[in-house]
Amino acid sequence: MLGFRGASRYYHERYREGFALECRALKQVRETIGLSNVVVMVPFCRTPEEARLVLAEMAANGLVRGENGLETYMMCEIPSNVVLAEQFSARFDGFSIGSNDLTQLVLGIDRDSEVLAPLFDERSPAVTQLIADFVRRAHICGAKVGICGQAPSNYPEFARFLVECGIDSISVSPASFIAVKQHVAKAEKLTGQGVSTTRS
Numbered sequence: 001m002l003g004f005r006g007a008s009r010y011y012h013e014r015y016r017e018g019f020a021l022e023c024r025a026l027k028q029v030r031e032t033i034g035l036s037n038v039v040v041m042v043p044f045c046r047t048p049e050e051a052r053l054v055l056a057e058m059a060a061n062g063l064v065r066g067e068n069g070l071e072t073y074m075m076c077e078i079p080s081n082v083v084l085a086e087q088f089s090a091r092f093d094g095f096s097i098g099s100n101d102l103t104q105l106v107l108g109i110d111r112d113s114e115v116l117a118p119l120f121d122e123r124s125p126a127v128t129q130l131i132a133d134f135v136r137r138a139h140i141c142g143a144k145v146g147i148c149g150q151a152p153s154n155y156p157e158f159a160r161f162l163v164e165c166g167i168d169s170i171s172v173s174p175a176s177f178i179a180v181k182q183h184v185a186k187a188e189k190l191t192g193q194g195v196s197t198t199r200s
Contacts, residue, residue: 006044006075011053023061036069041096043075048087055091065093076145077101082134089141096171097134099149103127122151123158135165144168152176156183163187 009015030036040063045051055065055072065072074081074088077098081088088095103122104111111120122128135145146169152159153176162170163184172180 007042007046007050007054008044010042011050011057016057019057020061023058023063027062030068030070039071039073039094041073041075042092043098044077044101045074045088046078046080048084048091051088051091073144075101076134077105079105079130082130085134085137086141089138089143092143094144094168095134095138095146097131097145097147097149097167099127099131099147099151102130106130122149123155123161128161131162132165135167139166146171148172152180152183159183160187160190 004012004014010019026038026040030038040058042051042054045054051074058064058072063070071093072091073094073096074092075098076082076088076095078101081095082102099122100111103109103120103124106126107119107121107124109116109120111117131147138145145167147162147167148171150173152162152170153172159170159180160183164187170180170184
């Protein structure tokens, strides 16, 4: 997971042509097919400079942030994304917190390891403090923040925590949609906050 993946591929010579093809497909979906509500999501973006390079590559292929209502989002799944929240918020319209990858990288745990699996927990204070801090700071910058990952499905208290943080949306698997929706509804009554829950 720490190798050549995510944003680093999009501006690199080894995959630039492939990314250009992806951009053309997105442009066709938005402009020819008419699904102009499609948002571009950039995964595993390690630095603000990398964000700049990806956005420049997108623009060179006809996808300009803000043009024709195009919004660009970024996955928040690396500790550097949280540390530099303001700098990333200047480059993106919103974020989706990838709680699985963020937990792995904060705790240094491979969640696929049978030996370390008992230590993998998104409810760790190290993880929840980063999430709460990121949501607060991104909101101050005017960016929207959602989350995807298993935690809201597995732990009712985690869904409640997200509502208390003021998260804008929670993406869950179809199988857990109803249960999470119920957890969120209870938390919303207690906090007065509103959250969008979507099936991914």
